[in-house]
Amino acid sequence: MTATVLTHLQRTLAESLAGAARRAGHLAQTNISLLEGSRTAHVLVTAPGGRRTVLQVSPLAARGEWIRAQTARLNQHDLDIVWFTTDTQDPPWLAKVPAVRVTAPVHPGGPWTAPAAVQQLKAEACTCGPAWRHGEHRTWAPPEPVTLPVLLDDLLARRLLHATTQTELPGRRFTSWAWGRDVRAEAEHLRGLAANAGALTDAAGTSIPSIPRRHLDGRLAVPLGRLLEAARLWGHQNTGVVCHIETATADWMAGGLVVTPSSRPTGRTVPAVTALVRPLPHKIAWNSPLSAVPVLVGSPEEYFTLRHTAPKNAQILIL
Template structure:
């Protein structure tokens, strides 16, 4: 298809058994030829390549003549009160709302007009990015927010250190609502270890009060570490010269990331889920 401005976009429907490497290679080849490309897959299909290339999940009409839809397509950047808990106190977050449905015809119009940006487009600063498609103005606003956080990380860190401690619970029902982050941490642990993971309360001081992701089952002879990751350790308890510097640290927002990153060694792995 060709946009009014002359930009050509290839719309592709891959076989359900298509390999991730093949999809990525074909995407790169299209870009090298100066073409945009968008992959379409049924909403019931969750291929591993889905978030690595520009893609849309679609739902067929329930009745003849009804429009096709993309059930979870476009996200908007929103502002919400900080819910990280009293040990952080960030005030407010810029965060991405859950992907919203869109008629496929409207989505195609926006794609051809290049009004939407896909999650595979990276910015120069780390941060929790959208997981589907987003308006260009929202992507630029998030990038500006991340740049601001990077320059004010010192204030975030000091505020976190001087605030009231709290004790998180692995079920997420604590002073800080952890439900979404803990669910994401379990999913991350499953992808990382290949095993179902669960959340435990910390059993060692070096975990700095964070919750612990561990594999639920350790096969005989397994080389899996007992601790897969630490979720949201408390800033006022951190000791980066401990084992914490060798275990992935999982947090739920850019605000938390920059709070910890300022004092963390370069080798520390802090991931935003």
């Protein structure tokens, strides 16, 4: 059995987790050996109904492959696990398993805080432009901070669900913890979009939205501005080359905007068109070169509007 060596800060966190679980009405045991070859469970919580959850402080510089393997192994033995990290920034694996990044109390005796833990589903009017006509969107707000005792109470009571524990649906976008009612509402919304994709496509108009102008403070208009910045970053991550956005000129680009590399490194093959951003639904001919280029959109509503007429091999990604 492998023991986990914790720093003083991490030991304090484990003690806080155990105390918060007990105050919420659960049995909490510390430093429990569970499975051969697994690390000692820092806190094993048993709910009144018998469900067991491991609250584990992640090792420093933990690798994502190891974290995911340990999570899967415990799940196979009917044990839930939630990882807690004291890293100052989100580690790469944070959104891949049920996990929370926490910060220590500002004042001695104060609560630990999860600075970006819980997302809420919100409804907002569609501002995609006259070529889309979605009416209303469902969107996830950025994660909000919450104190550790409050988070743990809701988490252990199953009022909060993690994105990685949910059945994948096209268009699902929350990445952390969310209220069960919001998760169910989003699933219902996405299934409705999929069932009515033809109506979304038929409702798309023929007006061409203008390219967003910059505000006086230099920021692009939203939400298209947000999408363009996300598309530029996506292009950089997928090519390793800094990318920029250009106005599409070729007819096959269907009035979209183009992600292109800002430079063409010698000896490297980088596509001239990295991706196409939000092409107009009424102008798309999927038998053109469009089907070979990743298409980037900013919402599930846009995804299903395009997916309805797209071939199966078309790559449509929501950013």
